[in-house]
Amino acid sequence: MCVMAEIVALGCGLVGEFVISELINEGHDLTVVGLEIPEPLKNRCSTIIGDALEFVNNLNGNPLVINMLPGIIGNSVRKRLLEKNIDVVDLAFTIEDPREYNELATNNNCRLVYDVGIAPGFSNLLVAKAIEHLGEIDDCKIRVGGNPLKQDKEWSYMAPFSPTDVIEEYERPARIIQNNNAIEVPAISDLQIINYEEVTNGKIGSLQAFLTDGLRSLLDYNTCKNMSEYTLRWPGHIEKFLELEKQGMLNGKNRSKTISNLVNSWKFTKERGEFTLLDVSIKSKNGNKRWIVFDEGNQNASSMARTTGLVTLGFVNEMLNGNIPVGVFAPEELHQIEGLTERITNKLTNEAVLINELF
DSSP, rough: OOOOOEEEEEOOHHHHHHHHHHHHHTEEEEEEEEEEOOOOGTTEEEESOOOOHHHHHHHHHHHHEEEEEOOHHHHHHHHHHHTTTTTTTOOOSSOOOOGGGGHHHHTOOOOOOOOBBBBTHHHHHHHHHHHHHHHSEEEEEEEEEEEEEESSSSOOOOOOOOOOHHHHHHHSSSSEEEEEEEEOSSOOOOOOOEOTGGGGGGGGGEEEEEEOOOOOGGGGGOOEEEEEEEEEEEHHHHHHHHHHHTTTTSSEEEEHHHHHHHHTTTTTOTTTTTEEEEEEEEEEETTTEEEEEOOOOOOTOOOHHHHHHHHHHHHHHHHHTTTTTTEEEOOOGGGGGGTHHHHHHHHHTTTTTTEOOOO
């Protein structure tokens, strides 16, 4: 059950379109702001085509805002929204840490929950749940990726969110926890081949995992000796990217053309079958836990839109129902709210997202 509300959605990409459509179906009053608005939404809610920061600067009233803008643009609106005493559910993935605005949110009696996707997001809740049951963790590996169901002779990849954010992920050093210390290691290191055939009923075989910088707030959770996050791709994909780097195609005057080519090559096509897989594997002296989350999407939305968007919608419900305290919070910091993790898990499973607990 969710309180009906006035909601502003900033950004309307693949995930945003799904979130917005679901909120409209639930009866909320939606205003959508973006540089492009999908045609199916234009007659279903109020739409504003334009700059999100300019809109936020002129925003009056007290709507709930969902920040689904890409990269650095998403970070640019956070402070301004909290200055206006506005509650925010924040999906924008940026290198900046939203917790720097905790004092501002507290002083202004408002709330911001960030990283409300599948990973980071739902993965954080699973880690917190494991710690609750097992105590201190010896090793935690989070592996996640969205890919086409079938490999091809090119990249075997479609970007379900901003391709430039994907490139940044491949290039940014990965922060991991090693022997209780946060350290930086090169991205696209520690390559592994992992077989997922059994846990996906034969639909997916072996995938390649490599380190990327996705732990975010979990770096400060202080209850894990070793922790790392890996991106999952079909074998061969990342080797093609590394070859571009080796040839100098991502440096100097070659960079802009190469990125433009990658954006075109990785363009998401709704007609092509795809999947999202999250693998959270945890070991401790008191036992082990492993969760596999798997989805193939459906005719209405891609798997990444569903898995990410349903978690976002779960936190929207928590915010509207008054369950989120004042301040800025990462998902794992809210696990102790009675029933929150279970409600968000049910949000996924009720829409036929498969979640298997293996230990």
